[in-house]
């Protein structure tokens with residue numbers, strides 16, 4: 480008999496590099512899954528780690544291995560601190576995504592750092608991690624993985640949309656869950672606003688003062704990725720190749736770059752959610768706080784944009800990685816073939832038990 484209650488710590492480090500999201504969650508299974516987030520916290524990266532993690536694409540494989548070891552230690556310390564700070568006593572498992580260093584699924588490659596076995600030793604807890612590798616081995620994109628959580632934990636919404644470094648979306652088509660990355664979001668906005676000395680464009684204020692450059696907007700909207708069908712996913716490499724050089728070639732003022740890119744995001748998001756009429760769209764991720772972006776999105780759609788509580792906005796991904804870990808402990812499917820394009824649906828993630 481499987482248990483029906485799990486207390487886990489979910490851990491996620493997203494592409495925007497704003498920090499490590501940690502949640503302590505209680506998952507309960509009755510006729511369907513429910514959850515309660517007990518504690519949630521984001522531990523910001525210091526500038527030293529931001530620099531390192533920002534430049535991972537240019538690392539040699541040896542340097543990456545070294546960094547993986549030190550990042551695993553660093554991550555373990557942060558998780559350990561979270562456990563102590565909240566005096567967390569009951570833990571079935573720590574379920575951790577790590578940080579994506581390389582993601583080229585079409586070459587059979589995806590690599591998340593922070594997932595070395597020492598994490599279980601340092602924490603002295605069961606750790607479930609490395610959720611993407613098996614999917615790529617089965618021919619899948621290894622991403623996005625959150626949609627199984629959307630399906631089982633947030634089934635009342637027609638779409639779940641996350642606005643993080645990239646925008647990703649999930650929905651049911653003929654009662655089968657599909658999901659894909661839509662376009663880059665904060666990974667691009669943050670890079671340009673940094674040139675003005677800010678980490679992000681608070682509420683989208685700077686973008687709102689800019690002007691759309693129609694030619695750039697046109698060229699962005701015409702990128703090949705947007706014509707491809709799902710499954711499809713984006714990585715940093717794609718942005719470095721297709722987005723930054725294109726934007727830079729226009730030599731625009733930063734506020735105009737931001738304004739144009741916000742319009743691009745709104746158009747790409749709307750073109751996806753408008754595929755269903757009278758639909759509800761549950762929006763999470765830090766991009767929700769970009770008021771200007773949300774307003775631009777609303778002006779391109781008649782569908783209902785639902786914004787949840789701050790806890791869910793900020794911790795939904797960490798929550799779902801906790802959930803993926805629970806499903807893995809139960810040996811139940813946590814990677815959907817219909818989402819990633821793998822040869823089968825499967826239960827993914829490595830389980831490390833500490834030598835007690």
Ligand SMILES: Nc1ncnc2c1ncn2[C@@H]1O[C@H](COP(=O)(O)OP(=O)(O)OP(=O)(O)O)[C@@H](O)[C@H]1O
Pocket residue numbers: 492493494495496497641642643644645665668669678679680681682683763764765766768769770796
């Ligand atoms: N007040 C705000 N105004 C505008 N943008 C904001 C605000 N607060 C947060 N953001 C944006 O949200 C980002 C963080 O979002 P989030 O934590 O969802 O990203 P992530 O988890 O790194 O990404 P991913 O989902 O791609 O892994 C910030 O880097 C910033 O760009």
Ligand SMILES: CC(=O)N[C@H]1[C@@H]2OC[C@@H](O2)[C@@H](O)[C@@H]1O[C@H](C)C(=O)O
Pocket residue numbers: 493494579582589621622623624625626643644645646647660712713796
């Ligand atoms: C390879 C990788 O880390 N991909 C991330 C990234 O950030 C957003 C988007 O690109 C998504 O595909 C994925 O993360 C989410 C959490 C996912 O797997 O569902």
